[in-house]
Amino acid sequence: MNEALYNSQELLNNAVEVVYAAGAFIRSNRKKVLQEDIEEKGTNSLVSFVDKTTEKILVEGLRLLIPEAGFITEEDMVTQGKKTWTWVIDPLDGTTNFLHDIPVFSVSVALLFEDNPEIAIVYEVVGDEMFTAIKNKGAFLNSLPIRVTSETNTKNVLFGTGFPYEKDNLTNGHLDVLQKVLLHSRGIRRMGSAAVDLCYVACGRFGVFYETDLNSWDVAAGGLIVQEAGGLVSSLYGTQSWLTGENILACAPGLEKETLWLMQDFRKS
Numbered sequence: 297m298n299e300a301l302y303n304s305q306e307l308l309n310n311a312v313e314v315v316y317a318a319g320a321f322i323r324s325n326r327k328k329v330l331q332e333d334i335e336e337k338g339t340n341s342l343v344s345f346v347d348k349t350t351e352k353i354l355v356e357g358l359r360l361l362i363p364e365a366g367f368i369t370e371e372d373m374v375t376q377g378k379k380t381w382t383w384v385i386d387p388l389d390g391t392t393n394f395l396h397d398i399p400v401f402s403v404s405v406a407l408l409f410e411d412n413p414e415i416a417i418v419y420e421v422v423g424d425e426m427f428t429a430i431k432n433k434g435a436f437l438n439s440l441p442i443r444v445t446s447e448t449n450t451k452n453v454l455f456g457t458g459f460p461y462e463k464d465n466l467t468n469g470h471l472d473v474l475q476k477v478l479l480h481s482r483g484i485r486r487m488g489s490a491a492v493d494l495c496y497v498a499c500g501r502f503g504v505f506y507e508t509d510l511n512s513w514d515v516a517a518g519g520l521i522v523q524e525a526g527g528l529v530s531s532l533y534g535t536q537s538w539l540t541g542e543n544i545l546a547c548a549p550g551l552e553k554e555t556l557w558l559m560q561d562f563r564k565s
């Protein structure tokens with residue numbers, strides 16, 4: 297990060313205020329979305345005015361912090377593409393949960409500097425949990441430092457995962473891996489917000505998180521938070537960066553070897 301121009305801690309503090317405002321808007325609209333307000337963007341991929349207005353709140357607030365920054369956003373409410381600084385935003389991660397009034401959804405905001413996450417914020421709205429990280433400066437939950445678990449046996453930890461909206465994509469080994477993980481872990485949780493899943497790895501609630509068919513806005517912030525909490529983040533298979541969200545694995549270092557063995561049935565379909 298160009299420290300001469302921007303101080304990363306100040307940027308984070310200001311961005312957190314913008315995210316709190318976005319979270320307040322989401323909270324005030326719980327249970328207020330009508331069936332006719334919901335659009336289906338693709339198979340099982342839902343969106344409402346809450347996602348779109350939250351994105352506008354975020355873009356307007358964050359634009360003031362770095363006027364020259366670009367934006368990559370889930371709902372495309374802004375047209376600026378990638379620049380030296382780029383905000384990667386999922387205004388409401390866990391939209392399906394939100395629309396079914398399941399209280400697990402989050403705001404996810406990452407700031408990339410030349411394609412690398414520098415600042416990360418994930419706000420779990422209902423639990424009022426603010427996860428943050430700055431590259432090389434650690435990860436925090438409500439301002440207290442967090443670490444991944446020190447466990448070394450997958451049988452002692454929970455795994456988080458999710459399943460592709462396009463069920464055809466389940467042919468790439470998902471179900472074989474699921475069966476193996478069930479046999480070799482304490483259990484599986486499917487929270488419905490990838491950003492929250494990643495933060496749960498970062499603070500030790502989960503030992504491992506893996507998922508396919510995500511996008512950069514689902515994982516950019518949570519991935520940095522895991523790394524800054526001492527965890528490992530990689531793609532599950534293939535050579536692409538985890539940052540695309542195409543397939544991602546996050547785990548505590550002590551669980552890496554066993555987890556890679558559990559994931560080996562994943563393959564490109």
Ligand code: 2AM
Pocket residue numbers: 341342370386388389390391392457458459460461462488489490491509510511514
């Ligand atoms: P969303 O709620 O913003 O759509 C659920 O497993 C998690 O995956 C959520 O974070 C959801 O984000 C995200 N997700 C995004 N694209 C997905 C896809 N194609 N299939 C499954 N989950 C997806």
Ligand code: CA
Pocket residue numbers: 370386388389390513514
């Ligand atoms: Ca999302």
